[in-house]
Amino acid sequence: MFVAHVEKHPxxxxxxxxxxxxxxxxxxxxxxxxxxxxxxxxxxxxxxRQGRSASHIWRDLDYPVGSFDAVEMWNFGDHxxxxxxxxxxxxxxxxxxxxxxxxxxxxxxxxxxxxxxTSTFTIREGLRFQMRAHPYMDLPCHHRHNHDLIAMLSPxxxxxxxxxxxxxxxxxxxxx
Numbered sequence: 001m002f003v004a005h006v007e008k009h010p011x012x013x014x015x016x017x018x019x020x021x022x023x024x025x026x027x028x029x030x031x032x033x034x035x036x037x038x039x040x041x042x043x044x045x046x047x048x049r050q051g052r053s054a055s056h057i058w059r060d061l062d063y064p065v066g067s068f069d070a071v072e073m074w075n076f077g078d079h080x081x082x083x084x085x086x087x088x089x090x091x092x093x094x095x096x097x098x099x100x101x102x103x104x105x106x107x108x109x110x111x112x113x114x115x116x117x118t119s120t121f122t123i124r125e126g127l128r129f130q131m132r133a134h135p136y137m138d139l140p141c142h143h144r145h146n147h148d149l150i151a152m153l154s155p156x157x158x159x160x161x162x163x164x165x166x167x168x169x170x171x172x173x174x175x176x
Contacts, residue, residue, distance in 0.1 A: 001160055001172055002103045005070055006031050012069030017076050023122040040076055045139055054084040066097045074121050075105045079139040085152055093155045096175040108167035109143040
């Protein structure tokens with residue numbers, strides 16, 4: 001549904017909050033006119049290494065109101081404290097156009113701890129996801145129950161959710 005939405009808006013703008021991945025860039029760049037990549041994973045990792053909170057990374061999301069038709073946040077929310085995830089949701093509400101979509105992947109508690117800490121997602125043709133180890137993904141991981149995630153993203157309308165056997169959860173939210 002997310003990819004169909006992006007393809008339905010070929011002249012639209014898509015924001016990928018990272019991590020930077022050539023496969024994902026190629027996949028979405030061929031489907032949208034403007035793809036913006038802001039690797040918040042790396043920025044969060046750098047801030048944490050310097051003993052600072054995530055509040056410093058929000059300056060990188062200074063896009064005008066209603067800039068994007070879609071935002072991919074992959075499992076970025078898993079690495080944020082509740083207050084920081086709430087701030088990110090506020091920013092997404094501002095950045096997304098009405099009816100814009102936010103895609104979120106979350107790692108469930110039943111998924112491997114290693115999976116949450118060291119893996120990123122790449123999207124392949126045929127809409128297949130593949131896991132890849134990433135060098136700076138040793139960020140803390142905050143597992144949240146589905147109802148907690150949905151509540152934290154309550155400014156959005158939940159459009160679809162899917163739970164994979166390996167514990168990954170995929171959510172699609174729409175801007176009201």
